[in-house]
Each structure stands twice: as C-alpha cells, then as structure tokens.
Amino acid sequence: MSAERVDVREKVLSASDQLAAEIRARLEANGVFAVNLISSPGSGKTTLLERTVDLMKESLRLGVVAGDVQTRNDADRLLRHEIPVEAIETGGGCHLDARQVSKSLEGLDLSKTDLLFIENVGNLVCPSSFDLGESMKVVLMSVTEGEDKPLKYPAAFKRARVLVLTKTDLVPHLQFSPDHAIENARAVNPDLTVFSTSSYTGEGLAEWTGWLAGQVAVLKRNKGSGESAGP
Amino acid sequence: MHEMSLALEIKAICERELAKLPESRLTALGVEVGAFSGVEVETLQFCLEVVMSEGFDGFRCEVVRQPGTAACLSCGLEFQVTQAPFECPRCGALARGVSGGDSLHVSYIEVECE
Secondary structure (H helix, E strand, O other): OEEEEEEEEEEOOHHHHHHHHHHHHHHHHOOOEEEEEEOOOOOOHHHHHHHHHHHHOOOOOEEEEEEEOOOOHHHHHHHOOOOOEEEEEOOOOOOOOHHHHHHHHOOOOHHHOOEEEEEOOOOOOHHHHOOOOOOEEEEEEEOOOOOOHHHHOHHHHHHOOEEEEEOHHHHHHOOOOHHHHHHHHHHHOOOOEEEEOOOOOOOOHHHHHHHHHHHHHHHHHHHHHHHHOOO | OOHHHHHHHHHHHHHHHHHOOOOEEEEEEEEEEEOOOOOOHHHHHHHHHHHHOOOOOOOEEEEEEEOEEEEEOOOOOEEEEOOOOEEOOOOOOEEOOOEEOOOEEEEEEEEEEO
16 A cells, blocks of 8 residues: 655646636626626626616617526616616625526527626635636625725735725715725725715716726627637 | 535545546545635535535545735835734735635545556
C-alpha cells in the first residue's frame, strides 16, 4: 500500500465557470450587453428595473431574466412593461446559477436583444460567487440599509463594476450618510462607478440609463470594428 | 447557503480525480477559500462532512483561508487582510481596495493506493 499526494489546483466552480463562459460567448456573438443585478432582498431591484425599462425600451431592445426563490411576481411586474421576460424560480436556491440562466435564455431571442438584465435572487452573499456569463455585475444598496454593508458583505462589492444607491428620496428621514456608505464601498472597491437614484422621484435615473446606453454603444462599436477587421 | 452547492462540486472533483487512480482511497482533501470569496469556512466544512459521508469516509479535510492584499496609500506598505476596512499596520492610514482573496479551489487530494 502506498500514499500519494495529487496537486489538483482546480477551481471548485470550474464546471459552472465553463458554462458561464459559453453563455458569455453566446451573448457576445449576438451583441448583447448583460447586467447581473445583485442586492439584499428589498433593495429595490424590481422597481429600479421597471423604471429603467420604461426609460430605455423605446431606444433599445431589452430583455429580462428575473430570478426568485418562489413565485413569478417580479417577472409578472416586468411583463406589464411590454418587454420579453423569463422567470426563474429557484425553489429554495439562494442564487441563480449558469445552468438556470443558460436554459432561460432559450426563451429569449438574443439576436433581437441589445441589453439584458439578469435580476438575481435577493441575497448579498451567495450570488456574488456565481458567474452567469454577464458583462458586469451591478450591486444595489438602499439607503434604509446600514452604511457599513459594503464592509460586512465585501465579496459582492468587490466583484461589482457599478454600485446603484437606491431610495435616496428617503435620506431626509434617516440617519444615513450616502457619502459614508459610498466611501465604505470604495474602501473595498475603489473602481466602482456609483449612481445615486430614487425610483420614486426619478433622481439619478437619467444618469444610470445614459451610462447603460453608453455601455451598449461601446459593445456594438467594438463588435462592428471586430467584424470589419476580419479577413 | 450556497456552501452546499460548493460542497457538491468539491465532491464531484474528488470523484473525477479518484476515477483516474483506480484501487485508491481518499485520505485527505485540501481546499483553499479566499477571505473575500463570500464563502463561510465553517459552513463549508459542515456541508462537506454531510455530502462526503456518502462514498468517502475516514479522510482528513483541510480548509485554508487565503487572505487578500491591500496597499497603504500613505506609506506604501503592502499587507495581508481578511476583512474591511483595511487599516495599515505600520502607519494606521486606510488602504482602498484589495487584490486577491477570491480563491475557491481544491488544492490537493491525498490517496492511498492498494
């Protein structure tokens, strides 16, 4: 009998990451910019999306994948805005995974989509570990949460490209300093682009949607130049 | 509780590795978990015990926490961190941003061959 040590050095999520890479390739081939929205439950993901799609649906072709533990409520709310929506009910699962997203994308016509929103399950921990093939992660934080949330849940803020502060209309009623919260987020990730928004008053939504439209335009331009640069 | 999903993936990796080594038994498993990976080490260890109990027994499980690195904006010192905020141990200034600490790997397995 002999003992042997085997160096494995394999990522725990290597199988999942491979599927995410396939999704990313599918989205890129179709020129789709995809945003993975992550936040605690109740931070206002669905309401922000409702306002966002109303502002953007005339100029861009949108799609949504909406995840929830149970019910299709979020998907139904978004369907009323007359855009294509696919619902994922995780049935207890605390995050969306690449397999679920890959399957739900079959229900959308990616060739007719410019901007895809993936609304993750409300949870600030687990979704940050799973690559869904998105172009970028966007983390939401509402002003009714603690200013120190980025310090308590650093993984989500470290991996996000954008922070959207939501419900800013409530700030006058709270002992919450947006500047302090943003400083905490930047302590974890200094490269975050930050938008302060209120889906109720509309504050900051023009900046947020304008920035998203800019990202879509950059993707289309790069894709166009990439294709024309071919043989 | 995504640690259960991760434990199942780790078990699948062990099974794939052992399939390459016939007539062998798992005696140790090494996993590396980054301090900023969003994974709770104790929960992962518990989930591993649960999922591995079917098919594997009597092996040693070593979960190592991998820190991240922050750089002080004031004095330039690079230092290891496991939680935010990142206070420089030399001058007390705060560092912004952290690199690394994202790891989530099966580092090694040890097997006994018959």
